[in-house]
């Protein structure tokens with residue numbers, strides 16, 4: 702495939718404002734130590750002395766989506782593969798996120814399809830976009846809309862379809878305590894939007910051939 706590299710300016714809406722008031726490592730560790738006391742445990746006991754430092758490190762990794770720009774990931778595009786201008790779906794993109802209400806894991810998978818209009822993007826970039834949004838505090842609805850929105854805005858395809866299925870640990874581990882219940886969200890842009898047949902085609906392809 703002839704690579705046509707297009708450097709585009711990422712739309713501002715998808716650039717997170719730089720976080721200027723990030724706490725220091727010491728402040729974070731002190732906060733985790735307070736949480737440890739909140740559980741009823743003793744942060745000074747041997748097994749817990751390094752835990753605040755580990756938690757701080759883990760949070761930087763699990764929430765590194767604030768440091769990345771999803772639009773930038775889509776900036777390198779290729780000319781359409783000759784003879785193929787139909788639906789491209791990357792399905793079963795597994796992700797871990799955290800709900801913005803309880804900061805508890807959301808575990809799920811995303812299915813992302815688009816109808817190219819002159820340019821295609823590397824398949825891994827679609828999964829990268831999912832991961833970047835997943836690595837922020839989320840609601841499932843917002844994440845679904847964000848994935849579709851950035852692909853539509855940056856690639857300008859004929860349409861985008863996104864479906865996410867996820868289990869919210871805040872519903873399983875606490876509160877209502879319903880294990881195994883999953884939430885489905887979907888959103889459609891462009892030529893998918895008012896075309897139920899195209900939407901059905903997307904869902905059928907997601908489910909086809911042993912897909913979940």
Ligand SMILES: Nc1nc2c(ncn2[C@@H]2O[C@H](COP(=O)(O)OP(=O)(O)OP(=O)(O)O)[C@@H](O)[C@H]2O)c(=O)[nH]1
Nearest residue numbers: 800801802803839840841842869871872875876877
């Ligand atoms: N719409 C939506 N709700 C979510 C998501 N993740 C978690 N929630 C819900 O957010 C709601 C927060 O409700 P609140 O009443 O403010 O908090 P709460 O007392 O902890 O609620 P319970 O979970 O019912 O105990 C809960 O109903 C959660 O199930 C999400 O991605 N989307």
Ligand SMILES: [Zn+2]
Nearest residue numbers: 800802803871
């Ligand atoms: Zn929650």
